[in-house]
Amino acid sequence: MYRDQSSSAGARRVGITAVGSYLPERVLASEELQRGVAESSGLPLPPRMLERATGILTRRVAADGEYASTLAAAAARTALDRAGLTPADIDLLLFASASRDMVEPATAHIVQAELGSRAHALDVTNACNSFVNGIDTAHAMILAGRARRALVVTGETPSRAVRHRPADLGQFRDGFAGYTFGDAGAAVVLEPVPAGGILDVDTETRSEHWPVGGIFGGGSRHPREEEHTYFHGDGNELRDVFEKVGTSVLDRVRHRTGLGWDDYRHVLVHQVTLPYLERFREITGVPEDRLVVTVPETGNIASATLGVQLDRVHDGLRPGDRVLFVGLGGGVSITTMVWEKA
Structure with a gap:
């Protein structure tokens, strides 16, 4: 805990001063997703089962040339623009996400290369809590005097972990949570506030x-x-x-x-x-x-x-x-x- x-009393204050997000262009309806799974697997899935069970009508899916870093960088550019900042104004960049481009190096470096920043860059990962944990980490580092201004980004591509061709009903059930997934990016700027x-x-x-x-x-x-x-x-x-x-x-x-x-x-x-x-x-x-x-x-x-x-x-x-x-x-x-x- x-x-x-x-x-x-007496504590410095650090807050969120700008926000950005990014959704991929492709919209995938639950009905279309279910139809593809049923056709590829031969499973007799009830009509609109995914939609009825989850309440999810659609989700966004990253294109072949889009990665976790791509979504994060797009959201970051929006947040920086809204804050009136450039990448050079950031001295801490945290990529805080359950997804990543690869095991090594840290995806934060790929985002940083896309943006053109020279900030201290590292990854923070803790499943679906990654982004809020990243905000907390940046907040603590600013309070500790280790950074002046932080950019926390996430790029999530869990749709790539979806089993589109389950071998049987058991596999379908085991991976059912995956059929809820969609892709997105988000970013926030953190800095001292009055x-x-x-x-x-x-x-x-x-x-x-x-x-x-x-x-x-x-x-x-x-x-x-x-x-x-x-x-x-x-x-x-x-x-x-x-x-x-x-x-x-x-x-x-x-x-x-x-x-x-x-x-x-x-x-x-x-x-x-x-x-x-x-x-x-x-x-x-x-x-x-x-x-x-x-x-x-x-x-x-x-x-x-x-x-x-x-x-x-x-x-x-x-x-x-x-x-x-x-x-x-x-x-x-x-x-x-x-x-x-x-």
Whole structure:
């Protein structure tokens, strides 16, 4: 468990000053995805099963020449432009994503080469919590005096871990969570601010559940086996873990900060499927009008979820408006962050 109350007396304030996101051009409907899987595998899938089970109508899919770094760099350019900055103004660049271009080198270097920056560059990875963990890491490094201004980016391409030709119904079920995936990029600029900023961070990690779901190939356990390049997982088991642990984290945030749902302009939540999001609302009591619902049109875009949601509402925020981030990631971890617009 980790907690950080950055609004304590005498503390410097660091906040998000610009946001950008990027969605690939190609739109893939659930109906089209299901039809392709059924035709290639011969499985008798019920009509509109994917759409009905997940609430996902469409998702974006990266083109053949687009990579995790491509999506991240596109979002980064937007964020820098909105901040009135150039790549040379950044002295810390974090690529914080579940996806990456390759095992080595760090994808942050590829993004940096695309942008033309000379910042200290490194990767931060923690499944779907990667982006919010990257923001937290950059925040801490600025507070520690290790950086002046940071650019945190993510580029998620989980659609490339989808099993399009399952051998049988068992394989289809094992990889079902993969059919929720979509691709996206997001970026934020962090720097010292005169007021507001990141007020609170909390995390809960239950690593005993790490085998529940993931893409297990490409590392030292399964370096070259194609079978392990697909997403495997039990979505119901992941949901059970989050339900058991997640409410206690939110209770801690409320008790520590004194902030209730009405004190937030928006509550940004990682979204896997629409039924999962509805269950989250049911067990937490968060008002529906505080949520930014993206999953029906983007699918599960992994760690880019919170960044894309923030980009959609950022222009409408006024100084003093607060946003609660709720990240959920395989492994299993939950991360919350309270941010107030300066």
